[in-house]
Amino acid sequence: MRLDILDRGYRPGTKLLFALIRLFSGHPLPDAARLVFYRPDFYGARAKEFTHEAMRGPSAWSVGDRELMAAYVSTVNDSAFCVGAHTATASQAYQDGPRVAAVLADLASAPIAEPLRATLRMLGRLTREGRVGAEDMREVLAAGVTPQQVQDALAVCAAFNITNRLADAFGFALPGPEGFAAGARHLLKRGYR
């Protein structure tokens, strides 16, 4: 990463943990997972709680839907690490990589349900333009999305508008397809805590 403290500034016990994970999983811990170990009282501890709640807490959206929202927001932000990580995770969650790829290539024509399409469109506008209006929300609600689902989607959007920025500012290394797939398996098994 672009700050030396984020590469080498961890406590000895944390460095040992990183080494053990690398040994037993065959993959280095991705930078997104390393970052939350740096001075966790400042950022990581609460960031993990919020992200886990948004991505794995109770919601009418499936885990796959929320991972797709994460991948979509990351695509709008052009955040390469997060696009790779959450494309892999959504693809595994749905067991349908082509559907995820279709959404990221062209939301309007992708084979997904209208409530999810309308929600992704709104999250994209909010992320891209920094604002949405009541009219945008009425369109989402008219597509059959409940107010609670809108709130849940906004939490996912908030979480990834943080993570995308940190990934790009700190320069998270791109692990490659195998590394992303391994990370996705971990996120589906354990979540973000």
Added chain:
Amino acid sequence: MPDEDRKRAAHRALVERVLGGEGRASAEQRARAFAGDGLAPPPLDALIGKVADRPAQVTEADLAAAKAAGCTEDQLFELVVCAAVGRSTRLYEAGLAALAEATGDGRPHGAA
């Protein structure tokens, strides 16, 4: 506690910690990075502005310039986090406010 309150409470806890807790950057600097209010020295201001508005364009040179202007790595870590959390918070609040308006509710859902 309803589920949505847990999501928003978790977000609020993160915001309160990065702004109000102990830090290597001053609370005033962290608040300015969060709000996008401008910071000195200029290379730090340029970096923090990019983090908020066009993060994919941040480069190694942006961080190096802020360090050369006197910022420590821990200060940069904190201020980049604050800029990211601040931008995200504005998006979250804008979305919730638009939803409240659309549903005819006078306040965002789940607000106390």
